[in-house]
Amino acid sequence: MGFHHDEAEEEQVPFRLEGASGADRHIVVTAAKRQWLDEHLARQWRRPPTAAESDQSVADFVREEVLYREALALGLDRDDLVVRRRLVQKMEMLALRDGPGVTESDLMDHYLAHRAEYAVGESASFRHVFFSVAARGAGAHAAAAAALAAVRDGGKDGASGLGDPPPMPAEVGDWTRSMVEARFGAAFAEALFETDLGGWSGPVASAYGYHLVFVTRRAPARVPDFAEVAGRIATNLDAARRAGALDRIYAKVRDSYQIEIDPSLADSPAHASHPHGHAERTRA
Numbered sequence: 001m002g003f004h005h006d007e008a009e010e011e012q013v014p015f016r017l018e019g020a021s022g023a024d025r026h027i028v029v030t031a032a033k034r035q036w037l038d039e040h041l042a043r044q045w046r047r048p049p050t051a052a053e054s055d056q057s058v059a060d061f062v063r064e065e066v067l068y069r070e071a072l073a074l075g076l077d078r079d080d081l082v083v084r085r086r087l088v089q090k091m092e093m094l095a096l097r098d099g100p101g102v103t104e105s106d107l108m109d110h111y112l113a114h115r116a117e118y119a120v121g122e123s124a125s126f127r128h129v130f131f132s133v134a135a136r137g138a139g140a141h142a143a144a145a146a147a148l149a150a151v152r153d154g155g156k157d158g159a160s161g162l163g164d165p166p167p168m169p170a171e172v173g174d175w176t177r178s179m180v181e182a183r184f185g186a187a188f189a190e191a192l193f194e195t196d197l198g199g200w201s202g203p204v205a206s207a208y209g210y211h212l213v214f215v216t217r218r219a220p221a222r223v224p225d226f227a228e229v230a231g232r233i234a235t236n237l238d239a240a241r242r243a244g245a246l247d248r249i250y251a252k253v254r255d256s257y258q259i260e261i262d263p264s265l266a267d268s269p270a271h272a273s274h275p276h277g278h279a280e281r282t283r284a
Contacts, residue, residue, distance in 0.1 A: 029061065029062065041054070091246065091249060096242065107230055127214045131210045197215050
């Protein structure tokens with residue numbers, strides 16, 4: 001099993017190979033470099049490599065370096081969208097390397113300052129039996145009303161076997177009003193959140209037909225505890241940190257580039273009336 005860089009994309013080679021990459025044909029594998037290769041294999045395999053495995057990892061490393069330099073010499077790194085985006089990612093890693101990470105204190109400070117943004121709307125858990133307008137036409141409402149009369153005094157499972165295959169799960173838990181509206185429509189959600197607990201009611205109209213509903217639980221809107229949203233906050237802050245770090249690098253070097261952007265032919269007055277027949281160039 002040979003050594004390959006893609007087995008540890010985030011691991012950086014802690015030394016520079018002598019010579020200009022892609023041009024110089026002098027490659028030196030020093031004792032320190034060989035030791036790094038051996039340590040890499042030891043971490044990967046959880047045991048020290050044998051002498052033969054060490055020799056093979058060096059051979060693989062040299063092969064990779066030779067092909068890498070030849071690829072650069074041929075310009076294969078240019079006009080390659082995958083390589084381009086990977087290099088931008090490495091710039092982001094460089095920007096983050098020396099910056100402060102997100103601490104527990106940062107998470108709590110953000111939570112206290114933005115608690116309302118993590119509020120959870122009122123929610124309901126319910127079971128429903130569906131009567132399809134597409135399948136039953138104008139008779140869907142009457143069929144739902146007849147079924148309600150038959151099961152009104154039954155429990156949550158009293159309507160089993162009735163109705164048509166539902167367009168949504170027959171039983172859902174802790175759906176917020178916005179979730180119910182998105183799946184069943186605003187009128188259904190309004191009726192659902194006004195329905196008494198613990199009994200069948202309806203028919204309730206939705207975008208698909210009519211339903212009998214049995215609400216088992218309803219919870220008011222609330223602000224979650226910090227522990228419930230700490231993971232989301234960490235993700236949000238880390239994304240902002242990454243974007244900010246790369247933005248700072250961009251802002252620092254942007255003005256050292258001269259950028260020229262041709263205006264869109266469709267939007268440019270030059271497209272219709274420029275006397276010299278060429279698009280003007282503008283600074284970005």
